[in-house]
Amino acid sequence: MSTLKPQPPITLRDPDLQKVLPALRRAAQNARELALRTGTPCHVRRDGKMVNIG
Numbered sequence: 001m002s003t004l005k006p007q008p009p010i011t012l013r014d015p016d017l018q019k020v021l022p023a024l025r026r027a028a029q030n031a032r033e034l035a036l037r038t039g040t041p042c043h044v045r046r047d048g049k050m051v052n053i054g
Helices: 020-038
Strands: 043-045 047-050
Touching: none
Parallel strands: none
Antiparallel strands: 043 047
C-alpha cells in the first residue's frame, strides 16, 4: 500500500477561479448560520460520519 505524497498548492491563473474557494466557504458559513437561526438540520461529514451541526 502506498502513501499519499503532499501536493503543492494549486495556483490558478483565472481570476474567476481564484474566487471559487472563498465563495464556497462563505456559502457554507451562511448555511450554518441559517440552520442555527431556523432550527433546521445542517449535516456535514466528520471523520467519515454524518453529523448534524444545525
